[in-house]
Amino acid sequence: MSGPYLHGHHASVLRSHSWRTVENSCPHVIPYLSDASITILDIGCGPGTITVDLASRVPQGSVLAIDPSADVIEKARKHAEEKGITNVRFEVGDVFEWQKLEGVKEGAFDIVHAHQVLQHLQDPLGALKAMKRLTKPGGIVAIRDVDFANTNWYPELPGLRKWLDLYLAVARSLGCDPTIGKKLHAVAMDAGFARADIEASIGTWLFSTPDERAFWCGLWADRTTQSDFRDRVLESGLATEKDLQEISATWRELEQKGDGWLSVLHGQVICYVKP
Numbered sequence: 001m002s003g004p005y006l007h008g009h010h011a012s013v014l015r016s017h018s019w020r021t022v023e024n025s026c027p028h029v030i031p032y033l034s035d036a037s038i039t040i041l042d043i044g045c046g047p048g049t050i051t052v053d054l055a056s057r058v059p060q061g062s063v064l065a066i067d068p069s070a071d072v073i074e075k076a077r078k079h080a081e082e083k084g085i086t087n088v089r090f091e092v093g094d095v096f097e098w099q100k101l102e103g104v105k106e107g108a109f110d111i112v113h114a115h116q117v118l119q120h121l122q123d124p125l126g127a128l129k130a131m132k133r134l135t136k137p138g139g140i141v142a143i144r145d146v147d148f149a150n151t152n153w154y155p156e157l158p159g160l161r162k163w164l165d166l167y168l169a170v171a172r173s174l175g176c177d178p179t180i181g182k183k184l185h186a187v188a189m190d191a192g193f194a195r196a197d198i199e200a201s202i203g204t205w206l207f208s209t210p211d212e213r214a215f216w217c218g219l220w221a222d223r224t225t226q227s228d229f230r231d232r233v234l235e236s237g238l239a240t241e242k243d244l245q246e247i248s249a250t251w252r253e254l255e256q257k258g259d260g261w262l263s264v265l266h267g268q269v270i271c272y273v274k275p
């Protein structure tokens, strides 16, 4: 089951996605890339910067990446072209409809990967079960997702507390779980993985230097007032345009604070598919 993607693909959203690399967004996968001839499936690839980085690390292998947004898939293809990476294929596709995709078969991939996708799905368990089916015996399912409730910042700014409460409420109103990062191992167990076959870890993003704050706070200031997130908030009735303007101004305030600091916590799992 696939609902609307909360953020959409406004420029303020893509600014965040396009900054992502293997190093900053899936370091838990790096130890599994030593065989350069493996096959990888990247689910919900967005504009594909993580995907292309993965492909560059397995030059004798191949990467297939899917996302339901045709616009973002076009951007991902362009990114691969600009980087000169040719062992990657981007296709419009939905994890719940993988049977429709050419070259996607049960047990076909050494690594099935998803970064920040399960938090946006109404049926994360169904997605994880599909990812398990698509993985070769002896391969891995690798997932990383946010626990938004564990977002932390300094100094304390009431507007950011308001942002976090609103974000959690809107995501939940769409039937999604914005705290799924801390439950990935539990979802994997529900999908049939034994606890002993799941390696759980955490990964963080920190935005503290002036440049880092300008990047993160700036994109959230814009996202709050311009992206699909704004529209979803207004549709839900959980906040008004005025509330959103205030939240956006608080993001700008954190950006301007010389001692400002904000961290984003992710849960990460590597799930081993038994040979």
Ligand SMILES: C[S@@+](CC[C@H](N)C(=O)[O-])C[C@H]1O[C@@H](n2cnc3c(N)ncnc32)[C@H](O)[C@@H]1O
Residues within 6 Å of the ligand: 001, 002, 005, 017, 018, 020, 025, 043, 044, 045, 046, 047, 048, 049, 050, 066, 067, 068, 069, 072, 093, 094, 095, 096, 114, 115, 116, 117, 120, 121
């Ligand atoms: C937060 S973005 C993450 C993009 C990318 N993985 C990254 O981290 O840069 C979530 C992506 O999941 C995609 N998505 C939403 N529902 C999906 C589904 N049912 N199957 C596959 N991808 C989906 C969205 O279109 C969006 O591009």
